[in-house]
Amino acid sequence: KGTTREQRALKYLKEHARQGDPDSVLETFDEFCRTQEWAMNAAEEKGDILDEIVRELQPTTCLELGTYCGYSAVRIARNLSPSARLITIEVNPDYAAVAREVVKLAGLQDKIEVINLDSADVIRELKNTYDVTKLDLVFLDHWKYLYIRDIKLIEEEKLLKKGSVVFADNVIIPGAPGYLEYIRGSKNYKSTFYSVHFEYMDDMKDGVEKSVYIGDE
């Protein structure tokens, strides 16, 4: 075929979604995943919870680990206030390239910055290089074994404040070994588990975990 699944998804979006309309991009991507090819988007029930978190929290500075094709980046950014920003990190260059196109198609390139680097390297540079003081929302959706490494790094960099929300996808499938134990065992967070369907699969259950930071500034 020569093309990747991500390139085929982008082609479908360019042909069927309305330029500059985030809702249209998301609806079209969901249609692609339901009718053509499955993709690992934090969609449907997972996306509904993410929407609820963003609408209630009204975050100014958001960090996403694991952009993939940009579905959740668009889902988050479409609900952000005018001056709010999302930094999303994708280590895979092919995914990052597609994500940048999807973000542009949604007309959200002024709110979303896609960074094609290793998450740990960027987290260490958020204050000095990316002009971040605090993170209001963190969405964990990259390699599952990295959730625990990166949340510890975010704490070390003192990037969270009282009320910051850490939202983790896939805590059941594929599962985030050690992350759940760590975050639920920490006195610095108040965690809530949500049992949800796996993206685009009505007969599979996954889980997401919402953790509110209550520790010291």
Ligand SMILES: O=C(NCCCCCn1ccnc1)c1cc(-c2ccc(F)cc2)cc(O)c1O
């Ligand atoms: O692996 C996932 N995401 C990370 C992808 C690579 C991230 C690279 N990166 C970005 C920044 N730093 C590193 C993922 C997998 C699945 C899944 C579950 C079952 C199955 F049979 C097939 C797939 C479902 C998801 O919802 C996921 O998020």
Ligand SMILES: [Mg+2]
């Ligand atoms: Mg995921």
